[in-house]
Amino acid sequence: MDSAVQRQYVEFGVDNEHYAIPISDVHEIIRMQEITDIPNGRHYVKGIINLRGRIVPVLSLRVLLAMDEVSSTKHTRILVVHHLEEAIGVIVDKVNKVTTFNDIQPAPDSIAGISGSFFNGVGFSSSELVGILKLDEILLRN
Incomplete structure (x- = not known):
């Protein structure tokens, strides 16, 4: 996965897990706000x-x-991402940082109980492993 190395990613948390998506997919990051049902x-x-x-x-x-829902906190954010020529908001528990990964390994068959097909790989960030999500795969599966 050498082509993905040294690209910038937005790293965020959901539950106790760390995930990332390429910064090029993120239009903006906003605070949680009133959502109309x-x-x-x-x-x-x-x-x-x-x-x-x-x-x-x-x-x-x-x-x-497939995680349990929780109430929003002051750290909850909406990542506004580009998907199929549209802007879509994705609620995450917190945004950690913009980062690069020096080492990205292929995704295993499953990460924290989630299918490996939802990941482009696993990046190593300081002392933590970060699942690099295939946002298109996750958004299109339902």
Whole structure:
């Protein structure tokens, strides 16, 4: 995975796990805000927000990764990402930092109970392992 080495990533936390996505996929990071419910929406769709006049659907990464939902905290953020020519908000527990990885290994068959097909690989960040998510794979699976 040499091509992914030295690219910048946004590292974030969900539950006690560390994940990252390429910074090029992130449009912006915003604080949690009021989300308008959508009737009869899928269980992982929390609703929509108005982002400077643009309607953006918001999804729960916890639900997409089959984790229990928790209440928002002061650290909860919405990553507004590019997906299929659209902006989509993805709720994460906290954003840690922008980082690069000197070593990225192929993803195993499963990481923390989540299918390895959802990962581009595993990066080594200081003393922690960080799962590099294939956001398209996660968002398209449902």
